[in-house]
Amino acid sequence: MITGLTAAELAAKLKSKEVSAVEAAEAHLDRIDEVDADYGAFLTTCRDQALADAEAAQKLLDAGEDKPLTGVPFALKDNICTEGIETTCASKILEGWKPPYNASVVENLKSQGMVLLGKTNLDEFAMGASTETSAYKTTRCPWDPDCSPGGSSGGSAVAASAEMAPIAYGSDTGGSVRQPAALCGVVGFKPTYGRISRYGLVAFSSSLDQIGPLTRSVEDTALAFQAAAGHCRLDSTSLPDAAYNPGDLKSGSLKGLKVAVPQELMGDDISEGVRESVEIALDRLKREGAIITSVSLPSLPLGVTTYYIIAPAEASSNLGRFDGIRFGPRIEKGDHNESTAATRGQLFGHEVKLRIMVGTYALSAGYYDAYYKRAQQVRGLMADEMSKVMREHDVVISPTSPVASFRLGEFAKDQMALKTLDLCTIPANMGGFPSISLPCGNAGDMPVGMLLTGPIMGDERLLSTAYAAEQAMGFSGRRPPIL
Ligand code: GLN
Numbered sequence: 001m002i003t004g005l006t007a008a009e010l011a012a013k014l015k016s017k018e019v020s021a022v023e024a025a026e027a028h029l030d031r032i033d034e035v036d037a038d039y040g041a042f043l044t045t046c047r048d049q050a051l052a053d054a055e056a057a058q059k060l061l062d063a064g065e066d067k068p069l070t071g072v073p074f075a076l077k078d079n080i081c082t083e084g085i086e087t088t089c090a091s092k093i094l095e096g097w098k099p100p101y102n103a104s105v106v107e108n109l110k111s112q113g114m115v116l117l118g119k120t121n122l123d124e125f126a127m128g129a130s131t132e133t134s135a136y137k138t139t140r141c142p143w144d145p146d147c148s149p150g151g152s153s154g155g156s157a158v159a160a161s162a163e164m165a166p167i168a169y170g171s172d173t174g175g176s177v178r179q180p181a182a183l184c185g186v187v188g189f190k191p192t193y194g195r196i197s198r199y200g201l202v203a204f205s206s207s208l209d210q211i212g213p214l215t216r217s218v219e220d221t222a223l224a225f226q227a228a229a230g231h232c233r234l235d236s237t238s239l240p241d242a243a244y245n246p247g248d249l250k251s252g253s254l255k256g257l258k259v260a261v262p263q264e265l266m267g268d269d270i271s272e273g274v275r276e277s278v279e280i281a282l283d284r285l286k287r288e289g290a291i292i293t294s295v296s297l298p299s300l301p302l303g304v305t306t307y308y309i310i311a312p313a314e315a316s317s318n319l320g321r322f323d324g325i326r327f328g329p330r331i332e333k334g335d336h337n338e339s340t341a342a343t344r345g346q347l348f349g350h351e352v353k354l355r356i357m358v359g360t361y362a363l364s365a366g367y368y369d370a371y372y373k374r375a376q377q378v379r380g381l382m383a384d385e386m387s388k389v390m391r392e393h394d395v396v397i398s399p400t401s402p403v404a405s406f407r408l409g410e411f412a413k414d415q416m417a418l419k420t421l422d423l424c425t426i427p428a429n430m431g432g433f434p435s436i437s438l439p440c441g442n443a444g445d446m447p448v449g450m451l452l453t454g455p456i457m458g459d460e461r462l463l464s465t466a467y468a469a470e471q472a473m474g475f476s477g478r479r480p481p482i483l
Helices: 007-015 021-039 047-062 104-111 154-161 178-184 218-228 272-287 300-321 336-347 350-363 369-392 415-422 426-431 459-473
Strands: 042-045 073-077 115-120 167-172 187-190 210-215 258-262 291-295 395-399 435-443 446-453
Touching: 007 021, 007 218, 021 042, 021 047, 021 073, 021 115, 042 154, 047 115, 073 154, 104 115, 104 218, 115 154, 154 167, 154 178, 154 210, 167 187, 167 218, 178 187, 178 210, 178 435, 178 446, 187 218, 187 459, 210 218, 218 435, 218 459, 258 272, 258 369, 272 291, 272 395, 272 435, 272 446, 272 459, 300 350, 300 369, 300 415, 300 426, 350 369, 369 395, 369 426, 426 446, 435 459, 446 459
Parallel strands: 073 115, 073 167, 258 291, 258 395
Antiparallel strands: 042 115, 167 210, 187 210, 187 435, 395 446, 435 446
């Protein structure tokens, strides 16, 4: 079946003409039509445009002008702007908004001849860890439809896991690519901050946001990263040497690999099932020659509280632009101020309003030093501690999420508990480090992810290490039993 192929396998079949780009697009679109009513991964699909793009890709393939992923379909989180295609951020405040331009990452993927299938569901404005704050629909984990796929890039994780797209892009501010990848049993990668352009990614917390791919193998992650990465003059935080070449992806070895395991991320905050599964996986790496050392990074437990000052502070400023005038619907009521208040009051969801209020408070005169400035200082401390340990070790490993997938609604009454699930993923965002989640085992019937984090611009090494770890562990590409 075409939809069961990895991106690398599909690309090979496209090049050998065993499969045409139109067949590849149709197979995935049909699969979405067939199964997505059960999973709710997509907010929008773009069949006509996808088939037209696939025909154009086929011409490139026929002319031999193909790039690595020409003709390969992909899905995109609905907070990444697509020209003429609705981009809602899963919020009512952007209902019906069709951006007049493509995000730079979309331009990069299209220039490779990749084919956009549709836009995936997320927590509203990417604020959440279960995809349940979406204003539009519930997304379900393919491993158990009563469970959450994680979030905020839950739709992208499900698209990859349930074989609706070989590659789905998400955004990661505090873990939103890696955590849903872990909960859905796929690979999720947040590159070094600045390697994939943020131009056209609707900003949540600009100093933390980074786009990254979710796929079913590390090889596909490398290909998807290559297609997306590159310097962008429209993003002032884009790195000059952002481009990536997977050249020696498969040359990585675990022999002599120095692994640091922060004890703060293996303690009581981690559920037993997850901890056991990560320990077994670490043993596996050790048998292949890795040298595993337990280290202490005392600032890491401060990550969640620090993050929940910095991210809302930046969000409160970034979301100021949604006034109902320039984007999306407007509720008219009395004068301008009343209309703006009604629009924001009625069309933003609860979680988004909560963050705007927390962020505005943390930035206000008199509180700025106590909250925002302090949080930035702790952020610096976390980045320093991580950098220091990475000078002495090749990679930092921990669980990706303290828990495996949980039942939908489980955190309805305890939103703080849901926020603590970002414990292990936040440090990479704080320091801009590249970080990848790999399927490493199970807790009960549900997949568990292992998180590997490397130094800034160490993406090449991190991915080749992840490739070697994936081969040793053998959990990538397992299909949810339901498929
Ligand atoms: N769960 C975190 C939050 O709710 C992270 C979200 C993200 O990475 N976009 O903010």
